[in-house]
Amino acid sequence: MERARLWRVAFGRRPNAPVEVTSILIGEKIPCEITLCHMNDEVFGTNGEQAGGRMSRRLFLRATLASGATLLVGRAATVFGAAVPGDNSTFAIGGDLPVNRLGFGAMRLTGEGIWGWPPDRENAHKVLRRAVELGANLIDTADAYGPETDELLIAEALYPYPKGLVIATKGGNTRPGPDKWVPDGRPEYLKQCVDKSLERLKLERIDLYQLHRVDPKVPMEDSLGALKEAQTAGKIRHIGLSEVSPEQVQRARKIVPIVTVQNRYNITDRKWDSTLAYCEKEKIGFMPWAPVGGTRGMSSAALEKVAKDRGITVYQLGLAWLLHRSSVMLPIPGTSSLAHLDENMAARKIQLTAEEWKTIDAVASQT
Numbered sequence: 001m002e003r004a005r006l007w008r009v010a011f012g013r014r015p016n017a018p019v020e021v022t023s024i025l026i027g028e029k030i031p032c033e034i035t036l037c038h039m040n041d042e043v044f045g046t047n048g049e050q051a052g053g054r055m056s057r058r059l060f061l062r063a064t065l066a067s068g069a070t071l072l073v074g075r076a077a078t079v080f081g082a083a084v085p086g087d088n089s090t091f092a093i094g095g096d097l098p099v100n101r102l103g104f105g106a107m108r109l110t111g112e113g114i115w116g117w118p119p120d121r122e123n124a125h126k127v128l129r130r131a132v133e134l135g136a137n138l139i140d141t142a143d144a145y146g147p148e149t150d151e152l153l154i155a156e157a158l159y160p161y162p163k164g165l166v167i168a169t170k171g172g173n174t175r176p177g178p179d180k181w182v183p184d185g186r187p188e189y190l191k192q193c194v195d196k197s198l199e200r201l202k203l204e205r206i207d208l209y210q211l212h213r214v215d216p217k218v219p220m221e222d223s224l225g226a227l228k229e230a231q232t233a234g235k236i237r238h239i240g241l242s243e244v245s246p247e248q249v250q251r252a253r254k255i256v257p258i259v260t261v262q263n264r265y266n267i268t269d270r271k272w273d274s275t276l277a278y279c280e281k282e283k284i285g286f287m288p289w290a291p292v293g294g295t296r297g298m299s300s301a302a303l304e305k306v307a308k309d310r311g312i313t314v315y316q317l318g319l320a321w322l323l324h325r326s327s328v329m330l331p332i333p334g335t336s337s338l339a340h341l342d343e344n345m346a347a348r349k350i351q352l353t354a355e356e357w358k359t360i361d362a363v364a365s366q367t
């Protein structure tokens, strides 16, 4: 990564000790100069963002929790998001694309109604870069987000891409206007979608291409036939589906290997439990969209209370629950806020006891 940053990390009584930052998640060093200085709880504004180049003790703890950072002062090594051997924090998409299970959904970075450019384009870049810094190496997007602008933002912010970053895009859902979605699964349309996404994302091959919707007007076999052709031509590495039943996945797998399914799913919406069960059995990645409830959120006073009692937010609880729910679960929470991003990414380090999960499940099943 090219971006050099000067962080002033507040850290106890060892001011100005230099440390180097190494990200083993993205397989390369993040060139950073970190100067350790005294911590201060007051240097951040209410929105939690950095002010005056310093970091509060509270935010430092939050940031290190989010990244799994371990500071080894003196021996000059900082490890971000180190995967513990034998843990289930990673999943290999298609068996050969290892990702940290908590990813990032980029849809919320576009303009109002998932339409056009965001009002603050630089903020969108910052969110994307920070997501990667915090260990999200699965980023979900679609040609329809914007349309086009979401893929363009990703390339603007992250190209040349760090090693190991998986960009998952989609095609087959069109955008005639803000908040309007119309499926189009015609093979000739999908073929040109793939080519255009490759161009916008500046990629030679798309790691994961998902059929955004099965078009009821077009046999699924025809739509997937077009994606299979693109795969054979080397334009797509793996293929996924979205909003599908187990029967549809089974049918699709007769045409082409399916490595992921992206359906709406969260702690308060379990409509697609049967598809999740199928994915678990078949070791197919399950990418829940609206993992924190989308714009509706997870409006449950009972869950809010359970989260508060454990000193976490309901968003963190929702994400930790998903990660706990299944080892094939790959949540892709979306946000345009750096503070929310930090909060969400910290969820992967939340450890609750079996007893606590039992209580949470009981509360959630009543929502």
Ligand SMILES: NC(=O)c1ccc[n+]([C@@H]2O[C@H](COP(=O)([O-])OP(=O)(O)OC[C@H]3O[C@@H](n4cnc5c(N)ncnc54)[C@H](OP(=O)(O)O)[C@@H]3O)[C@@H](O)[C@H]2O)c1
Pocket: 104, 105, 106, 107, 108, 140, 141, 212, 242, 243, 262, 263, 288, 289, 290, 291, 292, 293, 294, 295, 315, 332, 333, 334, 335, 336, 337, 340, 341, 343, 344
């Ligand atoms: N396959 C499909 O058909 C489909 C459909 C929809 C979405 N998706 C994908 O799934 C991803 C996630 O879905 P989604 O964006 O609909 O739902 P989501 O991630 O559950 O929710 C995003 C919403 O929650 C808010 N939020 C996120 N974290 C928060 C926090 N810690 N505190 C308070 N508010 C928070 C965001 O607002 P702020 O910006 O203010 O944080 C945003 O409005 C999308 O980015 C997209 O990649 C796929």
